[in-house]
Amino acid sequence: MTELLEQAIIKLKSLPVSQQNAMATMILEELEDEQRWDEAFERSPDALALLAAQAMAEYRAGKTQQLDPDTL
Numbered sequence: 120m121t122e123l124l125e126q127a128i129i130k131l132k133s134l135p136v137s138q139q140n141a142m143a144t145m146i147l148e149e150l151e152d153e154q155r156w157d158e159a160f161e162r163s164p165d166a167l168a169l170l171a172a173q174a175m176a177e178y179r180a181g182k183t184q185q186l187d188p189d190t191l
Contacts, residue, residue, distance in 0.1 A: 131139055160167065177183050 131142055134142070174183075
């Protein structure tokens, strides 16, 4: 376990049980979400590469435009 994680756990132990449980739930959900993303990327590397190649081809062909945050 890293020193930073140990420090976080020490701080978590000082919280009331309800907050500890809430934080634990958030951490577990985040870990599960990361695992789902990793598995999805592992299952579809060719599809992702194809999408990236298509996006780059559109960019090189001048079919893209800069994103303007003010028009979102």
